[in-house]
Amino acid sequence: MSERSKDQPMSAEEQAKASSGRNGISRRGFLKGAGLTAAGTALLEGVQAFSSETEAKETGVREFGPGPVPVRLHVNGTEHTVTIEPRTTLAEALRINLGMTGTKIVCDRGSCSGCTVLLDKVPVNSCMVLAMDAVGHHVTTIEGISQGSEPHPVQAAFVKHDAMQCGYCTPGMVMSCAALLDRNPHPTEQDVRQAVAGNLCRCGTYPKVFAATLDAAGSTRNA
Amino acid sequence: MTTHVKEDALLAQAADAPEKKSVEMPVGVPGYTLQNETIEVPVTEPPVWPINKDLKYVGHTAERYDGPAKASGRARYTSDVQLPGMLYAKLVNATVPHARVVSIDTSAAEKHPGVKGVHVIQHILGPAVLRDPSLEQVRYPVVRYAGQPVAAVAAMTPYAAEEAAKLVKVQYQTLPFVVDLDKAREPDAPQVFPGAADQAGSAGGGGGPHNVPQTGNIHGPSIKRVGDYEQGLKDADVVVEGHYLTQVQTHSALETHGVVADWKPDMLTVWASTQGTASVREELAAFFRIPLSQVRVITEYMGGGFGAKFGPGNPGVVAAALSQKTGAPVRLMLDRREEHLSVGNRPSSDQRIRIGAKKDGPLTAIHLVAYGTAGCGTGAGCSGPAQNLYQYASLHTEENDVFINAGPASAMRAPGHPQGAFALEQTMDELAVKLNMDPLELRDKTDSHPVRRVERQIVRESALWKSRNPVAGASQGPVKRGIGMAQSVWYRFVNMNSAAEVRIHQDGSLEVLSAVQDIGSGIKTVMAQILAEQFGVPPAQIAVKVGDTNYPVGPNSGGSVTTLSLTPAVRDAAWQASQKFLADIAPALGSSPGDLVLVGGEVRSRSDKFQPLSFRRAAAKMSSAQISVQARRIPDYDPKNYLTYGGVDVAEVEVDTEIGRIRVKRVLSVHDCGRPMNPTQTISQINGGVIQGISYTLFEHRLLDPGYGLMVNPDLDRYKIAGALEIPDIDVRLVEAYIGQSSTDASGIGEAAGVVSIGAAVGNAVYNATGVRVRQIPMTPSVVLAALHAARQGEEMA
Amino acid sequence: MNSFVLAECTSVSAALSQLNNGAVVKASGVDLLDRMKNGIEEPPKLVNIRNISELRGIRETDQGLTIGPLTTLAEISGHPAIQSRYQILSDSCGHAATPHIRNMATIGGNLLQHVQCWYYRSEEFSCIRKGKEFCFAFGGLNQYHAIMDYGSCPSVAPSSAAVGLLALNASVELQSARRGKRTVGIKEFYVVPDANPTRFTVIEPDELMTAIVVPKPAPGTRSAYQKYGEKESFDWAIADAGVLLEMDGDICRRAVITMGAASPVVRRSAQAEAALTGKPVTEETARAAGRASVEGAQPLSMNAYKLDLFPVAVYRTVLLAAGKMGRDPSAAA
Known part of the structure; x- marks a missing residue:
């Protein structure tokens, strides 16, 4: 589970577990997959894991859902078990099930990149990725790019250059710019603009996003 | 515009009549027009600040107070709030633009296994309201735009709520509708309202005039006259005219409107994505008829508003009602589509403008006739720039709201002004061309x-x-x-409901508190800078607590009021706290309050009774754990x-x-x-x-x-x-x-x-x-090419 | 989004065995999830092919390219061989949507995406593409719609990759469990609305796209693609052009001109091609090709401006392909 102290709010999953009574969520169709008999006895751990199971190997198919399924997500270097319906997007799983609310859902259609996370180091829109498609991959969120208490150079540069106003696009912007510097440590301003071409900022903070990222590239270079 | 804010200010100003002192204050622009002027101020006011270059923290760059929280994703917005047992609510929205609701069947939704509560909306917020409500005898609010909320469900998961919302069956008796400005102005157009209707506006402004005629869908004109514009046009050497069109824009804040409402028997607590914690509290208390003291509103962070986020709105009221019904906290955040449809927009405009001028520049007349649609609300007036930018011998402006079956407008960043300036300032440019004058020079002659x-x-x-x-x-x-x-x-505009509390703790730490919300403009940072300036401590060391109605009342952030309304209260509180602090520690230092000064982060004795003492060490001498001063905004010195x-x-x-x-x-x-x-x-x-x-x-x-x-x-x-x-x-x-x-x-x-x-x-x-000249926005390739072609044809015909 | 069964498949045959009873294929899911979130599709089962590794990758041979349909647009546009020998393909894949979407979206999904007409994409409008009788665009808001060859539905071809692949004379390989494999040219792959308004392509519900095959261009071929939008940071094309020129010295031996945002399926403009064939590529011949590209166009009530745009898109892209003009600063970079 995610590390949270007891006074932190409960995730929907914990709520669902905690609550009882007639209105509880139906657990119908928990797992229809071959080789799985009871909820929680087996975890979807990625293609490699399930293809090793006998029956799945024979048919090459395993079915999940439509009800909640326990899966293991590898987020920010830690394994988390979440119980989700297959329709759950990665953004929803992060925010609701894992309480990692730094990732924002803005357009919910892949148009604004407010939900940007890294999937094996590649920036993607987590609102358009099924959480189950992240199984077996390394997910990095805004919560996971700093080194302990030390902010990522892009985060530090965003603060230094005031590259934010309301801050709602900021996690997505930071993720896009950090990914850019990861693959291109010496970008031009045009490179930065292209890297955040899908990131919408309604406050209009772009000029400082460009400046901050170029500055962060400088500090990365000197490091 | 925020007219009611002005009225509040004037009332408050009339009530205050403090003793005055004369001070010298810098007035004007450094390097150009700066001079000292003698100004009467209340005797309780702190010493006059010099211009920025002579201050240490204020007027200089300080890192955004919550920058690290925002850059790290730690900042908790309303949409991020998760409470134990929290339910997810989803609205059921009208699928037609104009209709009477015949029936609402919630039975299937109630049977959905995830559902905990269903709410049918009996009173809709937002659209204009009939002057004579008896013209409409209806069981449910009449639907005046597609997307108008009708009902809502609360369920244990977002998906359950979405599924259950689809199970609510609404039967409509559809009515003729109109969504086009020109068609709505025709005499036989479908009527959005069966009679005259007015919209109140919000704590952030918006809304239209009330005492105007209404003919069909046309709510207006609201007329302002100065002098005789017909004579002014006759007196002109040159008259320039144009027809300008602007579109409807939506605010499109990245965080949608929404709340988490937690109704407990003795307290309704609401996390709200709002520009006004005060407005949310006031309107919820009024709506549910509960005391203000039993409503708490929290806005730690908010993801953009631009004028649209005041009061609880329908999402806030519905979530509170569902929380009351279910006994559980309820989260209701709009989706992107709902955000576009139902919580405000910038009205369109259709402006015909004429400006007359003497050949050397002075304006003899400005004449503006404007129509615009604020949907089923009002607030399309756009004559502010025409009225207030230039000197003129005569002026005549007419503003008309045209009702259409679309979501009501709300205040949006400088309501009416982008529209008005688009027409006025292009017309002025055209005038400069006609007068063969540099456009800056024309302004020099007409703008004082x-x-x-x-x-x-x-x-x-x-x-x-x-x-x-x-x-x-x-x-x-x-x-x-x-x-x-x-x-x-x-x-x-000054919002007099602006107060702050400053606390000095015995360990030398400092706190400033106000219910004001930081909507991204950075008021938290500025509050820290003010305390830093007063106490000589870096801004990052000040604890700034805002966005909670448990703190002293703060201004609603609309109409550019926040910084100018709140900062004097913060500074006055900081100053008074520092004076109280010196008086408190004087005995322990074997000194008297008049002998002590707080300068550059040190307490000093004017008579050199002791070595300068750091603020922190001085605080240890406090006679009790905490010194606290609350100050409220006093009126502008020369209102x-x-x-x-x-x-x-x-x-x-x-x-x-x-x-x-x-x-x-x-x-x-x-x-x-x-x-x-x-x-x-x-x-x-x-x-x-x-x-x-x-x-x-x-x-x-x-x-x-x-x-x-x-x-x-x-x-x-x-x-x-x-x-x-x-x-x-x-x-x-x-x-x-x-x-x-x-x-x-x-x-x-x-x-x-x-x-x-x-x-x-x-x-x-x-x-x-x-x-x-392109007189229409948005200037898309389609619009620009049409203008270029029309000009080319005009040339060929000429 | 409706709830569904997710069938995780590790092989093509496994996936094919699942394609029945309304099950739909999901690769990255970008377009499918968009449609499901908009409520215009509610499939009971998603056949997840995302992890079938044999469907991913780019192979270059003497014959040309074979591209696995799960290869992302970013992988294609960033591929050195494609950048140097199939510029039109890297250009067209590199200008779809946003950088992050290109990181996720597959070439197969791009080719198979449904039209982006706002009436089609909204659950509030039951249009001819959804099996009803009516098209809302003809009498409604049609500023971004087709100007040619539209028949009963004036939506425009949504895939920029297809504009490049059509010029390259590419084909797709389709496979079903019962009927085995077949290969279909890009042109034949798309279904015009009048043939069957509820179909966008010839792919059958039980078929899977297993490869995209791109023949090697003739020696001396130059190609380019440019996309024009109202804005550049993520916009749908209001005009675009793919140009492939087989040059014989200064003379254009063969020209292929393709357009996306002009018609419901990607089209080649024979008239524009004729204006260049056998001639030197100059601004004059390029502009003649541009003008020819909209011959016979019948704009709708709000999109006559496209009659100006396409000729410019074509002439500037012809000159870009011929190396006589840089990338147009007015096009998406």
């Missing part, structure tokens, strides 16, 4: 505002303006370059001096005349905001105003299908907003303009910044580039 005069001088001396070819359409080739300028105006402020924006564009594509390459934005408290944050806001203005001018357009009354682009891709590849090089020049009005002498910036004038600046630049 002392600060804009300085701003025009800065523009005149800029390399960008100097590179302007005064001959329109002079550049060769299909891609033409041009430069244009335009001006903006906004008003000094009769009704002040405006604004700026001058210059845009350089490239127009690809073969495809009608406009690119804004560079912008010079020269603005004043009284004393800039934190220039870095102020520049961020001006960048944002310029960029929002460009987005409005070139791209954004709420599109309603005329045959069905439904919005076809309720998303963030077909609703087009400027992105990273549309951003020009923006050069912001902040002009310090001291006005001698308060202990901080701050003013606002959010409204005037760029957003008012950039449309006209781009339009004037397009004219300068091509010799063709």
Whole structure:
């Protein structure tokens, strides 16, 4: 589970577990997959894991859902078990099930990149990725790019250059710019603009996003 | 506009009659017009601050107080709040633009296994309200726009709520509808309201006039007259006229409207994405008839509002009702589509403007007849710039709201002003062309505002303006370059419901508290800077607590009031706390209060009774654990001096005349905001105003299908907003303009910044580039090519 | 989004065995999830092919390219061989949507995406593409719609990759469990609305796209693609052009001109091609090709401006392909 102290709010999953009574969520169709008999006895751990199971190997198919399924997500270097319906997007799983609310859902259609996370180091829109498609991959969120208490150079540069106003696009912007510097440590301003071409900022903070990222590239270079 | 805020201010001012003292205050623009003036201020006021360069923290860059929280994703917005047992609510929205609701069947939704509560809306907030409610005898609110909320469900998961909402069966008796401004003005158009109706506006402004005639869907005119405009037009040597069209824009804040409401027997606690914790509290208390003391509103962070987020609105009321019903906390955040449809927009405009002038410049008449639609609300008035930017011998403005079956407008960043300035400032540009006069020179002759005069001088001396070819359409080739300028105006509104508490703790730590919300403009940072200036401690060491009605009341953040309303209260509290502190520790230091001063983070004895003592060590001498002072905003020192402020924006564009594509390459934005408290944050806001203005001018357009009354682009891709590849090089020049009005002498910036004038600046630049005037926004290739073709045909016919 | 069964498949045969009873294929899911979130599709089962590794990758041979349909647009546009020898393909894949979407979206999904007409994409409009009788665009808001060859539905071809692949004379390989494999040219792959308004392509519900095959261009071939939008940071094309020129010295031996945002399926403009064939590529011949590209166009009530745009898009892209003009600053970079 995610590390949270007891006074932190409960995730929907914990709520669902905690609550009882007639209105509880139906657990119908928990797992229809071959080789799985009871909820929680087996975890979807990625293609490699399930293809090793006998029956799945024979048919090459395993079915999940439509009800909640326990899966293991590898987020920010830690394994988390979440119980989700297959329709759950990665953004929803992060925010609701894992309480990692730094990732924002803005357009919910892949148009604004407010939900940007890294999937094996590649920036993607987590609102358009099924959480189950992240199984077996390394997910990095805004919560996971700093080194302990030390902010990522892009985060530090965003603060230094005031590259934010309301801050709602900021996690997505930071993720896009950090990914850019990861693959291109010496970008031009045009490179930065292209890297955040899908990131919408309604406050209009772009000029400082460009400046901050170029500055962060400088500090990365000197490091 | 925030007229009721003004009224509050005047009432409060009348009640206050404190003892006065005379002080010398800096007034004017350093380097241009700065001088000291003697001003009467209440005796309790702190010493006058010098201009920014002589201050240590205020007026200088301080890192955004919550920058690390925002950059790390730790900042918790309303949409991030998760409470134990929290339910997820989903609205059921009308699928037709105009209808009576015959029945609402919630039985299937109630049977959904995840559902905990269903709510049917009996009272809708937002649309204009009939003056005579008896004209409509209905069981449920009449649907006046597609997307109007009808009911809501609360369920254990978002998916269960979504599924259950679909199970609510609403039976409509559809009525004829109209969603087109021109069609709605026709005599036999379908009527949005069966009689006259008015919209109240919000704590952030918006809304329209009440005492106006209504004919069919036309709510107006609201007329303002100065002198005799017909005579003024006769007296003119030159008359310029034009017909200008602007579209409906939606606020499209990235965080949608929404709340988490937790109704407990003795306290309703609401986390709200709002620009006004106070407004949410007041309206919820009024709606549910509960005492203000039993409503708590929390806004730790909020993801953009731009004028649309005041009061609980329908989502807030519905979530509170569902929480009351279910006994559980309820989260109701709108989805993107709902955000476009139901929580406000900037009204459109259709303006016919005439300006008459003498051949050497002075304006003899401004005549503006404007129609616009605020959907099923009002607030499309756009004559502010015509009334307030220039001197004129006569003026006649007529504003008309035209009701259509679309979501009600709400205040949006400088309500009415981008529309009005788009027409006025292009007409002024055309006048300058006709008079064969430089556009800056024409303004020098017609605009007496002392600060804009300085701003025009800065523009005149800029390399960008100097590179302007005064001959329109002079550049060769299909891609033409041009430069244009335009001006903006906004008003000094003071919200007197602005208070702050400053606490000094025995360990030397400092706290400042106010219910004010930081909507991204950075009031937290500014509050920290003020305490830093007073106590000589770096701003990052100040604990700033805002966004909670448990703290002293804060202003609603609309109409650029926050900084200018709240900062004097913060400074007064800090000053008074420091005086109380010195009085408190004097005995322990063997001194007297009059002997002690707090300078540069040290307590010193004027008579050298002891070695200077750090603030922290001095605090240890406090006689009790905490010293606390709460101060409220006092009226402006000279409230009769009704002040405006604004700026001058210059845009350089490239127009690809073969495809009608406009690119804004560079912008010079020269603005004043009284004393800039934190220039870095102020520049961020001006960048944002310029960029929002460009987005409005070139791209954004709420599109309603005329045959069905439904919005076809309720998303963030077909609703087009400027992105990273549309951003020009923006050069912001902040002009310090001291006005001698308060202990901080701050003013606002959010409204005037760029957003008012950039449309006209781009339009004037397009004219300068091509010799063709584009009088309609958004200036898409379709619009620009049509204008170029029309001009070419005109030439051929001439 | 409706709830569904997710069938995780590790092989093509496994996936094919699942394609029945309304099950739909999901690769990255970008377009499918968009449609499901908009409520215009509610499939009971998603057949997840995302992890079938044999469907991913780019192979270059003497014959040309074979591209696995799960290869992302970013992988294609960033592929050195494609950048140097199939510029039109890297250009067209590199200008779809946003950088992050290109990181996720597959070439197969791009080719198979449904039209982006706002009436089609909204659950509030039951249009001809959804099996009803009516098209809302003709009498409604049609500023971004087709100007040619539209028949009963004037939506425009949504896939930029197809504009490049059509010029390259590419084909797709389709496979079903019962009927085995077949290969279909890009042109034949798309179904015009009048043939069957509820179909976008010839792919059958039980078929899977297993490869995209691109023949090697003739020696001396130059190609380019440019996309024009109202804005550049994520916009749909209002005009675009793919140009492939087989040059014989200064003379254009063969020209292929393709357009996306002009008609419901990607089209080749024979008229524009004729204006260049056998002639030197100059601004004059390029402009003649541009003008020819909209011959016979019948704009709708709000999109006559496209009659100006396409000729410019074509002439500037012809000159770009011929190396006589740089990338157009007015086009998406």
